[in-house]
Amino acid sequence: MSWSWKKPVWLGVVLGALLGLWSVPGWPQEYTKSDRDLTKGILRNVAEDVQKHYYDPKIHGVDWQARVQETKKNIETAQSVDSAMSEIAALLDGLHDSHTFLILPPRTHIHDYGFQMEMIGDRCYVIRVRSGSDAEKKGLKTGDEIVAVNENPVSRKTFWRIVYIFNVLRPQRGLRLTLADETSHQRTLEVMTSFQVSTINTYFLNQGANQRARDWVNADHLLRPRYFEKGDELLVVKIPEFYFSNSETDAIIGKMRTHKGVVLDLRGNPGGSLDTLDRILGGLFEDDLKICDHNGRSSTKSESLTGRHHNAFIGRLAVLVDSESASASELLARVVQLERRAFVVGDRTSGRVMEAKQYFHEVSVDARVFYGVSVTDADLVMADGKSLEQVGVEPDIVILPTARDLASGRDPAMAKAAGLVGGRLSPEEAGTIFPYEESKESDKALSLTE
DSSP states (O other): OBBTTTOOOOOOOOOSOSTTTTOGGGOOOOOOHHHHHHHHHHHHHHHHHHHHHOSSTTGGGOOHHHHHHHHHHHHHHOSSHHHHHHHHHHHHHTTOOTTOEEEOOOOSEEEEOSEEEEEETTEEEEEEEOTTSHHHHTTOOTTOEEEEETTEEOOTTTHHHHHIIIIIIOOOSEEEEEEEOTTOOEEEEEEEOEEEEOGGGGTTSTTHHHHHHHHHHHHHHHTSOEEEEETTTEEEEEOSSBOOOHHHHHHHHHHHTTSSEEEEEOTTOOOBOHHHHHHHHHTTOSSOEEEEEEEESSOEEEEEEOOOGGGSOOSEEEEEEOTTOOTHHHHHHHHHHHTTOSEEEESOOOOOOEEEEEEEEEEESSSEEEEEEEEEEEEEEETTSOBOTTTOOOOSEEOOOOHHHHHHTOOHHHHHHHHHTTOOOOHHHHTTSSOOOOOSSGGGSSSBBO
């Protein structure tokens, strides 16, 4: 992952900072009475959104109002805006729901820890180090195992919370990494963070609309499907997120139909639109098929795909997933697995599978500032009667890259998937087919996760 967390994609219209919180390099900030009152207003709106819209009207038996009042008291005694906002985030985290979380305004500065990390199996590894970063200068290398961050042990259970805290809630000036080598010998490494001014600061200035348009173009470029072909025998399609128009989705399926075997690479895919998911899944089946049930606040409805009949891709198919494949990508993997339509290869997925809506609010400081909350409005239950939330999809074939694979750029999971559909890729060649791409506007710079 990169140390700018796998956060929801949201570009707000913000100039300046909310209570000075988002201008990270300016620590520390005074926590004034007006800051406290404004933070309590954010708590009130967020709590009401959950009360009104959460899919379980009983909120899992939690005394929600009591929790809210406790959070309000904690805000009163907090020592900083960061601490106060963290209390609101902790309130939502207490629901243990992957799709209910606080959405913060964009910060005026972008932080870069200089490396990316990812859970592979039950271990956390460095998967990328930025050239010239303090992390590189201190000796951090791709393939290093991270045991703890700032003394917080890293595991599948704690990973996303650590990323959320240090990437979203409380970016740090530096991180203390506990590393382990192949002999389990541990060492500590302190890496410093670099900061740069975000282009979002220019949105309201002269020609600011042009900068915003450039940022959107850059984001769209990173979210496009990417292809690798070897004749008509093999096509690899990498889908970063499920956000495509109908015509774009149809183009993907059309390209797949010209090949005998396809590998669909959903590693690192955090999900996206159910409409896009339905249309892509529809292109993989000839007949209509049930995807899942939506268990909502007041009703249950079935979600089905519409098969493409003679326009469907019916060739050999493998789906690649990893620990960061989430939400819609997990649904796709599980549907093709249940229907025995494809081999699912790679690592167990993240288990973050719910349906949610986002609710935004505005406050006025020196300018309009937007914040919000994502609220789960439905649990998704698969055709086998089971939910993937907190469980994930277990691949048919588990292939985990080793520390040496990471260090040398080999991709054994891709090589295996290609072989399953009739293609041929060595792990070395597989590791080169999709070079890492980075946003020109370092909002997606190396942070903790990609």
